[in-house]
Amino acid sequence: MKLVLQRVNNASVTVENKIVGQIDKGLLILLGVSKDYSEKKLDWMINKILSLRLWNDTENENKGFQKNIQDINGDFLIVSQFTLFGDCTQGTKPKFNDSMPGEKAKEIYELFLKKLKEKTDLKIQTGEFGAMMDVKLENSGPITIILEK
Numbered sequence: 298m299k300l301v302l303q304r305v306n307n308a309s310v311t312v313e314n315k316i317v318g319q320i321d322k323g324l325l326i327l328l329g330v331s332k333d334y335s336e337k338k339l340d341w342m343i344n345k346i347l348s349l350r351l352w353n354d355t356e357n358e359n360k361g362f363q364k365n366i367q368d369i370n371g372d373f374l375i376v377s378q379f380t381l382f383g384d385c386t387q388g389t390k391p392k393f394n395d396s397m398p399g400e401k402a403k404e405i406y407e408l409f410l411k412k413l414k415e416k417t418d419l420k421i422q423t424g425e426f427g428a429m430m431d432v433k434l435e436n437s438g439p440i441t442i443i444l445e446k
Contacts, residue, residue: 298338298405299381301327304351304440308374310424311431318422323371324351325434329381330397330405338446339405343413351440367417375413376424376432377406399427 302324309319324346347367354363366373379402383391397405403426414421424430 298331298334298342298446299329300342300346300444301378301381302346302349302351302442302444303327303434304437305374306435306437308432308434310374310376310422311433312425312428317425317430318374318376320372320374320420320422322369322437323373323419324366325374325376325432327376327378327381328406328409329378330402331382331395332397333395334397334405336408339409339412341446342444343409343416345444346413347416349442351442366419370419372420372422373413374422374424375406375410376430377402377426403427 305320305323305325307319307321308325309316311317326346348365350362350365352364352366352369353361379393379396380391382395383393384395385391396402406426410421410423424432
């Protein structure tokens with residue numbers, strides 16, 4: 298699995314001119330599922346994103362990265378993105394041989410959402426799996442972290 302975490306002030310996903318997911322302060326997460334997926338890796342990713350300290354302590358601005366998403370009562374916007382496993386080492390057209398095929402990837406994406414909802418009461422919004430999506434965000438920082446397991 299690979300996650301791209303972007304700390305945002307706000308973000309939204311639009312499909313066919315309709316907003317399907319929208320958040321305020323929190324994390325926009327682009328989620329890619331590879332063929333070497335395991336539930337152990339998925340669980341590790343969820344625990345990591347819930348505990349990762351990406352926000353400053355507002356009482357002491359000199360101490361950065363003291364608070365996690367739960368501490369700030371942030372939101373999640375989760376967007377599936379198989380292209381995270383695009384291989385561009387040969388030629389000019391990316392190959393996606395390491396990406397999990399669609400139906401199985403969708404099952405894992407839904408399992409990720411289910412397990413995240415079981416672990417937190419924070420707002421969780423999503424894109425639409427397999428759709429052509431327009432993603433808008435206001436990156437905060439900018440802070441972008443890539444997690445791969």
